Structure formats: structure tokens, C-alpha cells
Amino acid sequence: MNIAALRHVVENNPELIEGNVPARGNPAAAIGVAKFLVGNNGNVEALSENQRYHYENYIRPLVENVQCSGVFGPEDEDGNDGCVGNGRIDDEDLDGCYLLDEMLCQECQALQTRMQDD
Ligand SMILES: [Zn+2]
Structure with missing residues (x-):
């Protein structure tokens, strides 16, 4: 926790x-x-x-073991949840996610940062 x-x-x-x-x-x-x-x-x-x-x-x-909400929004028709990582947020990253109000795993955070930089 x-x-x-x-x-x-x-x-x-x-x-x-x-x-x-x-x-x-x-x-x-x-x-x-x-x-x-x-x-x-x-x-x-x-x-x-x-x-x-x-x-x-x-x-x-x-x-604990919180689901990543993904960078690409809610589930698409293939059932993907829009997460580019393993679908879960590392427990040690959770407080940062709540602070930012963005429930994203590290992979999705990195991708989102790259997309915002473009
Ligand atoms: Zn993710």
C-alpha cells in the first residue's frame, strides 16, 4: 500500500x-x-x-495495483484499455498519479509527455 x-x-x-x-x-x-x-x-x-x-x-x-487509465482513453473495440504498459500503475508511483490527477503508468506518462512535446 x-x-x-x-x-x-x-x-x-x-x-x-x-x-x-x-x-x-x-x-x-x-x-x-x-x-x-x-x-x-x-x-x-x-x-x-x-x-x-x-x-x-x-x-x-x-x-494497490491500481489500473492505468491509459493515454488513449477508454477501451476501444478490440478491448484494449489504451495503456501501453502492463495496465497497472506501480504502487510507488501512485501518490504522484493522485497529485497530478492522472492515473497513468510510467509507460503511458512517458508517451503522453512525448505526445505533448510534439
Ligand atoms: Zn499505462
């Missing part, structure tokens, strides 16, 4: 977590768990069973 990314989400974009919680769920509890993790440096072991459920389902997808 990328704690810097989680902190950024909690402080600036908590609706990303809320958006993962189904209507019958408890978004406030999920955000509470996220804040708790930021405060304890991501120590999942410290979570109760119920808290861990929130973490695994609503928080972890935002801070």
Missing part, C-alpha cells in the same frame, strides 16, 4: 473511497478506516475484522 497516496485520497479526494462503497454500505466507516491507516502508517494488522473488510473492498483498490 502506498501511504502517501492514501493520505492524498483521504485529505483531498475522499469521494474516491465513498464511490467504492455500495449504497447499503457505510462510507463514513470506510473513510474512518482509511484515516486510521494513514495515522498508523498502513498497519493493516491493527484493523478489526470489520475494518479490514472495509480496507480490502473499498480502500485497497485505490492504493
